[in-house]
Amino acid sequence: MPIFTKKDALKAHLQHYRDSGKAIGFVPTMGALHQGHLALVKQSVAQNGATVVSIFVNPTQFNNPDDLLKYPRTLDADVQKIATVHPDVVVFAPEVDEMYDGNTQSKHYDFDGLETKMEGAHRPGHFDGVGTIVKKLFDIVQPTNAYFGEKDFQQLQIVKKLVEKESLGINIVGCPISREESGLAMSSRNERLTEKERKDAAIIYRILQEAREHFKTESIAEVREHALEAFETHPEFKPEYFEIAEESTLETATLKENRKYRAFIAVFLGNVRLIDNISLN
Template sequence: MEIYHKKQNLNQFVKELKAQKLSLGLVPTMGALHDGHLSLIKKALENNDRVAISIFVNPTQFDNKDDLKKYPRTLESDVELLKTVSNDIVVYAPTVEDVYGDNVASVNYTFDGLEHAMEGKFRHGHFDGVGTIVKRLFEIVQPDNAYFGEKDFQQLMIIKKLVEKHNIPVNVVGCPIHREKDGLAMSSRNTRLKPEYRNASPFIYKTLLAAKEKFGTKSANTVTEWVEKQFENHELLKLEYFTIADTQTLKTVKRKSKDKTYRAFIAVYADDIRLIDNIALN
């Protein structure tokens, strides 16, 4: 397994791959790999001759400096885990300087309003940082296909919009949410949960499933109020937001329409760890 820390070395690998007319898939990650990441990698391996994994904790998408500082960095164990999957993987694990040079800053993007809902409302500048790093990775790695999990559904939609607006020749593939046996959406942040909060956290998915069932017969407002009430008296979990939105525009639903698809989105604090999840409603 090749590990590249400098883009110029990775560029040579990509150049040779293109000369052989072999396809390349990319799975961008911030490391602390888990089975959710591996499901994306396995999907990429099915559809491409070679797969590149980027492992890079991107500073420009963190609105909370403490969260950036505490984010797990486990490159050595990540590489060992990747070795159990395939030898057709290359790793790009750059320094901040290799990606950004002397200018560690986000580009200001507009994503036709997708960036203003949910995560964008609560994490100032987050999607500028996401757009900046993803566009940069696409330029460096030059993949044919790129794979993103639906746990970050809003991010997935924004990356598709980024590709569309900037005419980037990459096929963006969304992959299903990978869950723990108790329903908790897999996340690198889960490793930081204290035991009592980890034990409480499956309540999030359980609530989403109940909301989906209610959405079949109740209005979006009624379901939203019900979810908010479930968290009001919860001893450990604090609801930041719950929203039912149109999957295309990500705008909050006021009145249901039979010809549209909807998704429920949620963000919850378990102590100081922020957990997000979502579920398709129809």
């Protein structure tokens, strides 16, 4: 399996794929890979002549230094998991200085307001960091298609806006949320949960499913009220937000119109912050 740590070496390796007209698929990750990540890799392998997976814990998208410190780093295990999908998948695992050239700062981006909602409101500077690293990675890999999971739906919309604003000509593919058997959305952060917490965390998806049912007959305010009340009977959870928003703009919805809506949630279980979302239409 080809593994690169230097961007120039990766560019040189990928050039023959471009010269031969083969599509290049790209799956950017921060490592600690789970089956959700591997589902993205499988889709890329099926749809492209070459697939690149980046493994890079990006410091500029963490507004909490403790969160950055605790983020799992499991490169050897990650490489082994990728190899089970296809032995020719290219892995790019650079150091921070390689990506930031010794200046670990994020660029400020205007994503037409997408960056100020939900995650952006609670994690200042987060989407500047996301935009900065995704643009750097896109410039290096120059993919035909790039794959992002819908668990981070706001990030998916941000990346689409980045491609539009920077005229990058990359096809962004949103992929369904991969869930554990309990319904809990797969996340690298799940590894920080105790066995009991991981079992208890299934309530998050159940509340989202209930919200979808309530949405059929009740007002948006009532749906939100039901969701927050449901957490009151589970005091080990500390909801940070529960929002119903229009999919393309992420504007908070107050009245139902002929649009596509999603329910978004962020909640603390112990000291682990979990996010999830569900389509309501």
